[in-house]
Amino acid sequence: MLDVLLGLVRRDLLLALRNKSDVGTALLFFVIVTSLFPLGIGAEPGLLRAIAPGVIWVAALLSSMLSLGRLFAADHADGTLEQMVLGAAPLGAVAAAKTLAHWLVSGLPLVLIAPLIALQYDLPLSLYGVLVLSLLLGTPTLSLIGAIGAALTLGLRGGGVLLSLLVLPLYVPVLIMGAGGVEMAAAGMSGQGHLLLLAAMLVGAAAFAPWAIAAALRISLE
Amino acid sequence: MTARSANWFWYASPQTFYPLAGAAAPWFGIAAALLAAAGLYVGFFVAPTDAQQGEAYRIIFIHVPAAWMSMFIYLVMALWAALGLAFNTRLSGMMATALAPTGALFTFLALWTGSLWGKPTWGTYWVWDARLTSELILLFLYLGFMALQAAIDDPRRADRAGALLAIVGVVNIPIIYFSVKWWNTLHQGASVSLKSAPSMAASMFTGMILMALAFWMYSIAVALVRVRCIIRERG
Numbered sequence: 014m015l016d017v018l019l020g021l022v023r024r025d026l027l028l029a030l031r032n033k034s035d036v037g038t039a040l041l042f043f044v045i046v047t048s049l050f051p052l053g054i055g056a057e058p059g060l061l062r063a064i065a066p067g068v069i070w071v072a073a074l075l076s077s078m079l080s081l082g083r084l085f086a087a088d089h090a091d092g093t094l095e096q097m098v099l100g101a102a103p104l105g106a107v108a109a110a111k112t113l114a115h116w117l118v119s120g121l122p123l124v125l126i127a128p129l130i131a132l133q134y135d136l137p138l139s140l141y142g143v144l145v146l147s148l149l150l151g152t153p154t155l156s157l158i159g160a161i162g163a164a165l166t167l168g169l170r171g172g173g174v175l176l177s178l179l180v181l182p183l184y185v186p187v188l189i190m191g192a193g194g195v196e197m198a199a200a201g202m203s204g205q206g207h208l209l210l211l212a213a214m215l216v217g218a219a220a221f222a223p224w225a226i227a228a229a230l231r232i233s234l235e
Numbered sequence: 236m237t238a239r240s241a242n243w244f245w246y247a248s249p250q251t252f253y254p255l256a257g258a259a260a261p262w263f264g265i266a267a268a269l270l271a272a273a274g275l276y277v278g279f280f281v282a283p284t285d286a287q288q289g290e291a292y293r294i295i296f297i298h299v300p301a302a303w304m305s306m307f308i309y310l311v312m313a314l315w316a317a318l319g320l321a322f323n324t325r326l327s328g329m330m331a332t333a334l335a336p337t338g339a340l341f342t343f344l345a346l347w348t349g350s351l352w353g354k355p356t357w358g359t360y361w362v363w364d365a366r367l368t369s370e371l372i373l374l375f376l377y378l379g380f381m382a383l384q385a386a387i388d389d390p391r392r393a394d395r396a397g398a399l400l401a402i403v404g405v406v407n408i409p410i411i412y413f414s415v416k417w418w419n420t421l422h423q424g425a426s427v428s429l430k431s432a433p434s435m436a437a438s439m440f441t442g443m444i445l446m447a448l449a450f451w452m453y454s455i456a457v458a459l460v461r462v463r464c465i466i467r468e469r470g
Contacts, residue, residue: 161399165399166386169386170386171386175383178375178378178379178383179382182379182404183404183407185414185415186407186410186414189414189417189418193417214410225402235392
């Protein structure tokens, strides 16, 4: 079974690599949104340093949500998804594999480019580690929760806006813990508690979300 | 035993439930009106004026019951949703759909009366207090549930998709509440505290309980009427 799932991850990654513009747009969105804030608020370094964790996290939230529409849409359109539902591999595991591939394509690049954004916001170098770690722990949870919404809104009219309405309220705890951890570290305290809670959320989401995704896919495809 | 379980499921069919709901709804409506009249009487004429807040506190008789109902209805909705998924009964999904607008209404009422109450007592319509913020997110959850169901044309899929969303939401509500609470203490933005409420006069408490019961009866009556409309719609 593991072979099937690894094959699925490899296939999704290959598809993403062959269609590079898809990967690029979410990342570009992240960069553009974060560059808009100084233009709107003003480039006073103290202010930027104060809002940096929140802005980077909100932008990551929006960016990972925007790319959710792609998660199942193509496979749904050409019928592959139905074959996956009918196939021998358990659907929960398939959902987990697809979500993992989605995170590797849309979440991991955000984590990697975040230090560059932090540089623009004049964040002290000592906070880069906490920022990257919080995003590394938080963005997979976003992908897992978001995949439930993506599966529920599969093939619906106005799916994108609807998806944001379903998913964003559920993202709130991740946002609070992610941005909060960095802010704690910026205030000279330990952000460890926040990071541990982010990790706990990731473990919880990884355990339960695949079953919810699978149930949602069955509902959408029946 | 079999007869007993048959009784349980007898009204699970929309066909048998439709007349029952029609017969019961007016009684719940009348009960709601009577309880609300009694509750408002106690609230406006019997309950003493608050020493610190003056007359402004009387909005509590709407605010607190509405806030209770907003949370309780989400739980009931998720319960119906779970029942619908487990037993595959059509009526359960309809009940969840019928409860959602009432829940959203009470959430909105709680926020609205809360901000009206906040202005004279705290000096501001809105603070990013943990309870206010999580109530706002609860409103978003209700609206998401309703938007999802509205976007799906097939009623069976709408029921099941909404059910799954309600269950995911109910699992998340405590997590959201505690994270918002923690966020609130970290930021210390709100200087006011809801916890320092003085112990309450018995008549105030009576008024609040009466209003809460009135809101219960109203919710049941409205849900029954709405579920009848849904049954009719789906033929």
